[in-house]
Amino acid sequence: MEISRIDDPLDPRVSAFRDIRERDLTGRQGLFVAEGEVVLRVLASPHALCRPRSVLLAENRVAGLAEVLESLPDDVPVHVAGQGVLDSVAGFHLHRGILALGEKPPAQPLEALLAAMGDDAVVVLACGIGNHDNMGGIFRNAAAFGAGAVLLDAQCCDPFYRKAIRVSVGAVLRTPMATGLEAMAAVSGLKAAGFRGLAMTPSAGVTLDQAPRGGRVAIVLGAEGPGLPDSLIAACEPVGIRMSGGFDSLNVATAGAIALHHFARGA
């Protein structure tokens, strides 16, 4: 492992970390920037499905991370800077003091992803999730319950957005996924692969505790507010979560967690 010191915020070796917030919004051609120790640990672990490309740390973080840094591949440069230089590079005060640049995993065709799963597998299909907190939460919960994959339709926000990665506590970097799907085609593909499509919707006549476990299951989640479109619900088995009268509904990531707990326990 080679540690190089950065004293100039304009140093080209850290140009990928420059003005992160603005870049977050524009996307970055197959790369992402993640922050924080937990996320760095995931990225450096054998579970990661993304390659780390470089790391930028505040100098006071190096000693505590020696073991993590050692576990990075040899060709991943580690840059260290004073807090002031780090803040200048990032474009804001980076109190976590840890940034990592990584490569998004190669796109996976849905069929290949599903073919690799066992007979008792649970996946999440998320449609139209526009909020990065919810996206991160969906990945965190999928990982907590051992879901085989998270599938995202083309209307979902980018799971590799910095905040989504952070909220997922790194699960975005270690969970098999397919993105940019057309939701109805994804449901067809899931059915063809033997998955039951369970559309989570408050209006369903069947509640979760009545839905049998086992086999291949896809939990289908729609955007907060509008929920899933009727056509998609009709193509699936609608399932609801029994709630108290008079209150609107659960957060979509929370509803997904309750469904995952039901279908994926001990997977």
Place this chain on the structure above:
Amino acid sequence: MEISRIDDPLDPRVSAFRDIRERDLTGRQGLFVAEGEVVLRVLASPHALCRPRSVLLAENRVAGLAEVLESLPDDVPVHVAGQGVLDSVAGFHLHRGILALGEKPPAQPLEALLAAMGDDAVVVLACGIGNHDNMGGIFRNAAAFGAGAVLLDAQCCDPFYRKAIRVSVGAVLRTPMATGLEAMAAVSGLKAAGFRGLAMTPSAGVTLDQAPRGGRVAIVLGAEGPGLPDSLIAACEPVGIRMSGGFDSLNVATAGAIALHHFARGA
């Protein structure tokens, strides 16, 4: 209902809404400021446990809210301002265009709160929750599953903080609560009132699906990261949520939702 127009950001009639962000951090002696339409609707509804004191709206929001404004008590003044004046009052761009000032409910002694509940009641006792998103999520979930109350120890952040109210979709304003509790004393009080104290902790030998339902149940949640202190776990029945190996844990509000779904379904 009387609508008055505000043209001067320094108008004393809206002084309570001035520089909200700074005030959020300092507290406000029994008052709170909430934002957004959903929250205003809760505050104006018969379910609210807090009295609204005044409302400040962007002028373009008035027509769409006529019916909600009519349902406010007659002595609650409604102030209307142009977006520019509104932003100057608030101290930032208030794109939701809706602010309400309310009174926190009077403090409830734990014993009185518990005595008012039925034989099959579920409450949440939250200890050391420092994050306002998590606080809001705990209240949202408690309301969704009809929990009888949310109890907070003295180490919890303020549930009436603007963001916590918003994330709770108003549940903070309509859920019976006791705050500032000493956690161990609260567990004793719960037991004395016939509640089983179920400490949610990943290390528990018993999982949720093995925990019997029914009767009076208190779901005890600790802070993300450290979790519940050992002494508190020892004073309760420890219960875990079965998860997949290799991943750390669930968000505390999410864990609470899964426990509420188990214990409070259809309550």
